[in-house]
Amino acid sequence: MLHEFERILIGPREMGLVDADAAGSGIDSFRLMQNAGEAVAALALARYPDSGRFVVLCGPGNNGGDGYVAAAAFARAGASLCIYGIGSEDLKGDAARARARVEAEVAPLSAYACRPGDVIIDAIFGAGLSRDVPQDVARIIADATKLRLPIVAADIPSGLDGETGEIRGAAFSATDTVTFMARKPGHLLLPGRELCGALHVFDIGIPKRLVMARAGKLWENGPGLFSDALAGPTAESHKYARGHVAVFSGGPTSSGAARLSATAALKAGAGAVTLVSPSEALAVNAAHLNAVMLREADSRAIRAMLGDHRVSAFVVGPGYGVSAALRELALSLLTKPTVLDADALTAFASEPKSLFEAIHAEGATVVMTPHEGEFGRLFPDLASASGSKVERARKAAARSGAVIVYKGSDTVIAAPDGRAAINTNAPADLATAGSGDVLAGITAAMLAHAAPAFEAACAAVWIHGRSGQVAGGGLTAETLVDVIPQAFPEMV
Ligand SMILES: NC(=O)C1=CN([C@@H]2O[C@H](COP(=O)(O)OP(=O)(O)OC[C@H]3O[C@@H](n4cnc5c(N)ncnc54)[C@H](O)[C@@H]3O)[C@@H](O)[C@H]2O)[C@@H](O)CC1
Ligand SMILES: Nc1ncnc2c1ncn2[C@@H]1O[C@H](COP(=O)(O)OP(=O)(O)O)[C@@H](O)[C@H]1O
Numbered sequence: 001m002l003h004e005f006e007r008i009l010i011g012p013r014e015m016g017l018v019d020a021d022a023a024g025s026g027i028d029s030f031r032l033m034q035n036a037g038e039a040v041a042a043l044a045l046a047r048y049p050d051s052g053r054f055v056v057l058c059g060p061g062n063n064g065g066d067g068y069v070a071a072a073a074f075a076r077a078g079a080s081l082c083i084y085g086i087g088s089e090d091l092k093g094d095a096a097r098a099r100a101r102v103e104a105e106v107a108p109l110s111a112y113a114c115r116p117g118d119v120i121i122d123a124i125f126g127a128g129l130s131r132d133v134p135q136d137v138a139r140i141i142a143d144a145t146k147l148r149l150p151i152v153a154a155d156i157p158s159g160l161d162g163e164t165g166e167i168r169g170a171a172f173s174a175t176d177t178v179t180f181m182a183r184k185p186g187h188l189l190l191p192g193r194e195l196c197g198a199l200h201v202f203d204i205g206i207p208k209r210l211v212m213a214r215a216g217k218l219w220e221n222g223p224g225l226f227s228d229a230l231a232g233p234t235a236e237s238h239k240y241a242r243g244h245v246a247v248f249s250g251g252p253t254s255s256g257a258a259r260l261s262a263t264a265a266l267k268a269g270a271g272a273v274t275l276v277s278p279s280e281a282l283a284v285n286a287a288h289l290n291a292v293m294l295r296e297a298d299s300r301a302i303r304a305m306l307g308d309h310r311v312s313a314f315v316v317g318p319g320y321g322v323s324a325a326l327r328e329l330a331l332s333l334l335t336k337p338t339v340l341d342a343d344a345l346t347a348f349a350s351e352p353k354s355l356f357e358a359i360h361a362e363g364a365t366v367v368m369t370p371h372e373g374e375f376g377r378l379f380p381d382l383a384s385a386s387g388s389k390v391e392r393a394r395k396a397a398a399r400s401g402a403v404i405v406y407k408g409s410d411t412v413i414a415a416p417d418g419r420a421a422i423n424t425n426a427p428a429d430l431a432t433a434g435s436g437d438v439l440a441g442i443t444a445a446m447l448a449h450a451a452p453a454f455e456a457a458c459a460a461v462w463i464h465g466r467s468g469q470v471a472g473g474g475l476t477a478e479t480l481v482d483v484i485p486q487a488f489p490e491m492v
């Protein structure tokens, strides 16, 4: 797997360790702060050359230090400037040094009254915020939001938790955020992503190897994570070599979901797809299918598919109907790579342990694709636990033994070994009936290409998002399926 530095996400705690490592290796930490603050000022000056005044809001820690450096840069540039600080007389270390270099007066933060024309430089708190913001700060955030003032945030909009993307009491909604070396999970997770505005990552001079050494196994999802694991067709390919996906259909009045999964699998590059249908739904399925093959779902057929080495992956759940029979079917499929979606997740709500034990015992390759509701049914304790969506998905993956695709507009993909990715390319147009069924089909196609489960799931989520972009506003699950080949042409 290609670990592009640009896709690395690093938690605020780990970033603190990187800072310490940098200092320990002889790098001048004040120089880093100067680089950070100057980058913030440069961006603000370029973005708002006609600003009435730059209002620099400085907190009590190193984020405030960045603010004082930026303030000095505004003064040097001859820009109109006001500085407000928390505890500006009690700063320590580099922040105190940065403050000492500012000649302009620093007023207490509580004295700041927002006014139209102000451009705010938000250097109050960084990504490691550990509690709700104080009242004074919440009041300024509310006023600035009401006046829609432009806000350039240093590192992260104050009030956002850099680990979880959650709002601690109140948070600025920035027009731009300048962060340093690498993004934090809170820049990508919701609601954080929407509060960062345009996100700029600035290299302040910490060697990349120090950042890599402390980064966990978390990335922004993108082709660098999965393209090595996937291969398009070659001259030697035949249809079964490209993978054969079998999708289980529901009854006659709920067969559309499985058909969407089946056609999505085909469009995503599976060489062959079979819809396995109850006898009473054969007629309706036959009326709607061409390239997708149709087979009656009886125990003989299922046994035959399990024994057929050419059948490479299953999808079960979309439109199937929640029942004990579905639980039994799902458990019987685990000898081959399987996508469990929708009803196949809900069916285990009363006994999730039986599924997880079977996955572990079998060493099965399983991708589960729960939305928020389904996640809560399978992992009720995790759904209500504190911590980030990444942590919840990781725990769910470790507990279940499956790769978890925890859906939403910030879908998180997590593997039992702790690897995780946050997806950022999904447009809101994907919030349409059947779009999840399409994702399940694409995922099975990636598994059928013999991609490992984590890479397959990352690829599928990314292709699904990209397809949503290509299909554009007003998309339906059908138009989404149609554009899959355009979304990732090198694959299919
Ligand atoms: N390698 C890097 O990432 C670098 C980071 N720098 C800056 O350093 C920042 C991190 O500095 P710090 O760890 O000092 O973090 P902060 O600047 O966020 O400050 C933490 C301080 O604020 C207080 N505090 C936290 N939450 C509070 C709340 N809700 N109410 C009141 N007080 C609260 C804490 O007790 C502590 O004193 C980064 O965000 C970044 O801006 C740069 O200066 C240089 C290099
Ligand atoms: N607002 C949104 N922005 C981006 N993606 C979304 C949004 N809402 C839903 N999605 C994506 O669309 C898909 C919906 O799946 P799901 O909830 O199972 O719907 P359905 O059961 O109707 O197919 C998921 O992949 C999800 O991540």
Ligand SMILES: [K+]
Residues within 6 Å of the ligand: 063, 122, 123, 124, 125, 126, 153, 154, 155, 156, 157, 158
């Ligand atoms: K900030």
